[in-house]
Amino acid sequence: MTQWIDIGQLEDIPRLGSRVVESVHGDIAIFRTKEDKVFALRDKCPHKGGALSQGIVHGERVTCPLHNWVISLLDGEAQGFDSGCTPAYPVKLENNRVYLSLEQERKTG
Amino acid sequence: MKQKLVVVGNGMAGMRTVEELLKIASDKYDITVFGSEPHGNYNRIMLSPLLSGEKSLNDIMINDLEWYSTNNITLHAGYEKRVVKVDRRSKVVYAADGTEAVYDRLLLATGSNPFIIPVPGKDLGGVIAFRDISDVDTMLSAAKSKQHAIVIGGGLLGLEAANGLLKQGMDVTVVHNLEVLMNRQLDTVSAQYLQKALEERGMKFRMSANTSCLEGDEHGQVKSIKFDTGETLPADIVVMAAGIRPNTELAQTIGLYCERGIVVNDTLQTYDPCIYAVGECVQHRGELFGLVAPIWDQAKVCANHLAGFGIGIYKQKDVSTKLKVTGIDLFSAGNFLGDNDSEQIVFQDPSRGIYKKLVLKDDRIIGSVLYGDTVEGSWYFNLMREKTSVADFRDALIFGQHFVGDAGHQGQNAIVDMPDDAEVCGCNGICKGDIVKAITENKLFTLDDVRSATKASASCGSCSGLVEQILTATVGGNYSESPSEKPMCACTKYSHDSVRASITENGLKSFHEVAAFLEWDSGDGCHVCRPAINYYLVCAWPTEKVDDPRSRFINERVHANIQKDNTYSVIPRMWGGVTTPSELRAIADAADKYHVPCVKVTGGQRIDLLGVKKEDLPHIWKDLNNAGMVSGHAYGKALRTVKTCVGSEYCRFGTQDSTGMGIKLEKMTWGSWTPAKVKMAVSGCPRNCAEATIKDFGVVAVDSGWELYVAGNGGIKVRACDYLCKVTTEEEVLEYAGAFMQMYREQGRHNERSAPWVERVGLSYIKSEIVENPEQRKAFHARFLESQKYAQVDPWAERASHEVEKQEFIPLTQVG
Numbered sequence: 001m002t003q004w005i006d007i008g009q010l011e012d013i014p015r016l017g018s019r020v021v022e023s024v025h026g027d028i029a030i031f032r033t034k035e036d037k038v039f040a041l042r043d044k045c046p047h048k049g050g051a052l053s054q055g056i057v058h059g060e061r062v063t064c065p066l067h068n069w070v071i072s073l074l075d076g077e078a079q080g081f082d083s084g085c086t087p088a089y090p091v092k093l094e095n096n097r098v099y100l101s102l103e104q105e106r107k108t109g
Numbered sequence: 110m111k112q113k114l115v116v117v118g119n120g121m122a123g124m125r126t127v128e129e130l131l132k133i134a135s136d137k138y139d140i141t142v143f144g145s146e147p148h149g150n151y152n153r154i155m156l157s158p159l160l161s162g163e164k165s166l167n168d169i170m171i172n173d174l175e176w177y178s179t180n181n182i183t184l185h186a187g188y189e190k191r192v193v194k195v196d197r198r199s200k201v202v203y204a205a206d207g208t209e210a211v212y213d214r215l216l217l218a219t220g221s222n223p224f225i226i227p228v229p230g231k232d233l234g235g236v237i238a239f240r241d242i243s244d245v246d247t248m249l250s251a252a253k254s255k256q257h258a259i260v261i262g263g264g265l266l267g268l269e270a271a272n273g274l275l276k277q278g279m280d281v282t283v284v285h286n287l288e289v290l291m292n293r294q295l296d297t298v299s300a301q302y303l304q305k306a307l308e309e310r311g312m313k314f315r316m317s318a319n320t321s322c323l324e325g326d327e328h329g330q331v332k333s334i335k336f337d338t339g340e341t342l343p344a345d346i347v348v349m350a351a352g353i354r355p356n357t358e359l360a361q362t363i364g365l366y367c368e369r370g371i372v373v374n375d376t377l378q379t380y381d382p383c384i385y386a387v388g389e390c391v392q393h394r395g396e397l398f399g400l401v402a403p404i405w406d407q408a409k410v411c412a413n414h415l416a417g418f419g420i421g422i423y424k425q426k427d428v429s430t431k432l433k434v435t436g437i438d439l440f441s442a443g444n445f446l447g448d449n450d451s452e453q454i455v456f457q458d459p460s461r462g463i464y465k466k467l468v469l470k471d472d473r474i475i476g477s478v479l480y481g482d483t484v485e486g487s488w489y490f491n492l493m494r495e496k497t498s499v500a501d502f503r504d505a506l507i508f509g510q511h512f513v514g515d516a517g518h519q520g521q522n523a524i525v526d527m528p529d530d531a532e533v534c535g536c537n538g539i540c541k542g543d544i545v546k547a548i549t550e551n552k553l554f555t556l557d558d559v560r561s562a563t564k565a566s567a568s569c570g571s572c573s574g575l576v577e578q579i580l581t582a583t584v585g586g587n588y589s590e591s592p593s594e595k596p597m598c599a600c601t602k603y604s605h606d607s608v609r610a611s612i613t614e615n616g617l618k619s620f621h622e623v624a625a626f627l628e629w630d631s632g633d634g635c636h637v638c639r640p641a642i643n644y645y646l647v648c649a650w651p652t653e654k655v656d657d658p659r660s661r662f663i664n665e666r667v668h669a670n671i672q673k674d675n676t677y678s679v680i681p682r683m684w685g686g687v688t689t690p691s692e693l694r695a696i697a698d699a700a701d702k703y704h705v706p707c708v709k710v711t712g713g714q715r716i717d718l719l720g721v722k723k724e725d726l727p728h729i730w731k732d733l734n735n736a737g738m739v740s741g742h743a744y745g746k747a748l749r750t751v752k753t754c755v756g757s758e759y760c761r762f763g764t765q766d767s768t769g770m771g772i773k774l775e776k777m778t779w780g781s782w783t784p785a786k787v788k789m790a791v792s793g794c795p796r797n798c799a800e801a802t803i804k805d806f807g808v809v810a811v812d813s814g815w816e817l818y819v820a821g822n823g824g825i826k827v828r829a830c831d832y833l834c835k836v837t838t839e840e841e842v843l844e845y846a847g848a849f850m851q852m853y854r855e856q857g858r859h860n861e862r863s864a865p866w867v868e869r870v871g872l873s874y875i876k877s878e879i880v881e882n883p884e885q886r887k888a889f890h891a892r893f894l895e896s897q898k899y900a901q902v903d904p905w906a907e908r909a910s911h912e913v914e915k916q917e918f919i920p921l922t923q924v925g
Contacts, residue, residue, distance in 0.1 A: 005924050065671050
């Protein structure tokens with residue numbers, strides 16, 4: 001059984017933006033796209049550890065603020081010719097509330 | 110139900126179109142490809158290195174057979190699979206062996222045929238073209254057992270073939286019907302340099318020679334070539350490389366309208382709306398195509414229409430050819446021959462083997478040929494593309510960018526001589542060998558590809574010219590690049606300037622309005638276009654709330670500079686570099702209270718508090734605000750500092766109050782957003798202790814007034830300022846500064862500092878607007894002051910009071 005943790009309501013996260021949830025695994029960045037989809041990634045770029053929550057969100061991707069790596073919000077994979085992966089966490093939206101699970105979806109590749 | 114797309118022609122143009130199509134609509138079609146060669150799709154440009162033995166067949170494959178099966182593409186390859194008939198009414202394609210395929214859309218990419226000179230003997234054995242892998246195989250086997258090779262045609266292709274055969278050990282003579290080699294790219298002098306260099310390698314030439322016939326032996330094999338002068342040369346193999354003709358055979362058979370090529374419209378559609386055509390077989394607005402860059406553009410547009418998006422039309426662009434013939438550097442672009450209305454600047458150094466010619470018209474470059482030293486090629490091409498007036502630096506133009514105020518790249522300019530382990534990109538530590546490897550392994554063709562694959566030139570960009578040269582040298586042949594209008598980013602085909610014009614003309618007020626109006630390829634853009642457009646909106650509509658924090662880079666969003674460990678730096682403004690004991694005390698207290706690990710004096714005469722945690726930012730700002738300090742904007746594309754020397758108040762040499770002048774300038778300009786960072790300085794005498802002549806706007810006091818300088822910077826490429834003019838009063842300094850700022854704000858491109866901007870538009874233009882036209886100057890200045898009314902709000906105070914962007918600084922929650 002997946003353990004879902006209520007972390008707040010959708011409006012707490014700016015559209016095309018991100019908020020940080022502090023956890024035992026370290027910071028987790030919660031993203032909200034233009035279409036109001038939510039995603040959760042470990043707040044650490046696979047390149048040099050930049051805080052992805054501080055990046056520019058576009059489509060279902062985020063650009064790391066440190067060196068412009070583009071990371072997929074779906075699975076944390078670096079896009080283009082860069083390779084690396086940051087863990088993604090299951091997250092769901094129900095009745096406008098955002099739920100996060102700390103079961104890691106993927107290990108760092 | 111998927112539709113069916115049939116592609117006739119398995120070459121570079123056709124497969125590039127398919128690749129573009131798969132990128133944007135991978136599920137729309139079942140795709141079937143017919144090709145008359147028994148291979149996957151290979152890089153035809155690389156036939157020369159294949160012939161010379163520098164590359165293997167594997168090296169030049171772009172799409173191997175596995176690629177077709179991975180992408181569910183049915184490939185019919187081989188001579189018997191050549192398409193011979195198309196029934197346009199029932200939409201069926203037939204191959205020679207009877208293979209059929211039904212289509213909804215048909216794409217013709219039949220390429221071109223070599224032009225075979227109609228001389229007696231042209232059908233003899235051993236007379237071949239230089240067009241595909243089988244031609245190369247024929248040449249290679251001839252080289253093993255035979256001696257004499259004749260290449261007819263002294264153009265690019267012919268010389269490459271000749272070079273390959275020479276390297277394979279044959280005795281090679283090039284026959285050319287004109288006096289000038291590569292006459293499509295070179296003028297007489299550069300062609301002579303080239304011929305001499307090739308002769309030194311052992312290549313022979315018969316110039317202005319006309320072939321009267323080819324003579325064969327009793328087995329029908331060619332044995333000699335005879336000229337109209339009566340001279341005869343032995344020939345074991347004859348390569349016809351006298352040009353190409355669009356292959357329109359199939360199109361004509363099936364009744365499509367053709368002239369020299371298959372005629373297509375701006376969406377690459379033929380006269381049959383279900384049939385598209387791309388590449389060397391097409392004729393678009395009267396022109397034919399043979400270079401990669403325009404064909405890539407066609408592929409993109411065609412794919413978009415095949416995908417049913419219907420966006421984009423194909424527009425022809427200026428093309429430069431950078432040639433790499435047998436280790437010799439050549440560059441040619443535009444109208445390199447000139448005419449009665451143009452002038453030429455020529456540089457010639459025969460012992461170093463260097464020749465440069467620039468053709469100018471009305472002080473603008475319209476063409477150029479470079480031989481031996483092509484490092485400035487991309488710079489000249491840029492000046493040509495931007496139609497930049499070179500009036501201000503004509504005297505140094507021919508010597509290159511170094512001589513017009515650019516410190517360059519360690520003086521490196523010949524990539525041929527660079528060892529593989531020489532570092533090209535100093536920001537990312539990328540060596541020449543890495544770049545070459547990435548280009549060959551990933552089959553890269555453009556500077557952008559190389560940038561994303563290797564990161565070379567992706568940071569500061571100062572090595573772009575070198576990277577471009579390596580690309581040219583590696584891709585070889587007819588690599589060409591540079592559309593006339595550089596798109597802003599991969600999301601659009603529009604340039605910065607046209608996007609910007611569209612914003613003001615059409616009253617667009619948000620990124621999404623811009624993206625919708627200009628048909629952006631991606632929904633919400635990328636990290637390149639979003640901040641750029643946000644800036645253009647802020648600049649165009651100063652009185653309205655158009656600024657979108659989500660389109661701002663983190664530093665400008667949280668008004669602090671992100672550091673490598675995700676902490677931030679805080680730099681309060683110190684007007685003109687002047688501070689007080691109480692301000693210093695407040696800074697010291699803040700540093701203690703928030704455990705700031707590093708306190709540093711900056712180059713811009715203020716104090717940097719490094720290592721502040723994000724959640725502490727509003728609190729430390731509040732403390733600094735309480736002591737009367739505001740944001741120093743040390744993080745933004747904005748006015749940074751106004752550096753000053755102490756001036757006449759204390760200095761025994763000072764002629765004017767430079768500190769006071771600096772404070773006034775900073776009070777006027779702080780808070781404004783600009784295309785890139787702006788730094789100013791005021792020096793109190795010509796000793797220039799404030800280093801005002803390497804600033805975006807510099808002021809140097811003299812006894813009789815103030816000298817104004819613009820467009821300098823330290824940084825990536827040190828550039829000393831240009832002298833703008835001299836004024837007498839402080840009010841004038843302020844007016845000129847405000848006018849210059851506003852002109853730069855309105856006309857500079859996002860991320861373009863004032864130095865490259867002024868180099869692009871020309872100092873004379875700046876002078877004509879700001880110095881020679883008082884009304885224009887006053888108008889710029891007035892617009893600047895108007896926008897400053899709304900811009901001069903301390904962003905720290907707004908946030909310290911927790912009213913703006915509150916959520917930015919606190920975690921959402923804590924779990925686990």
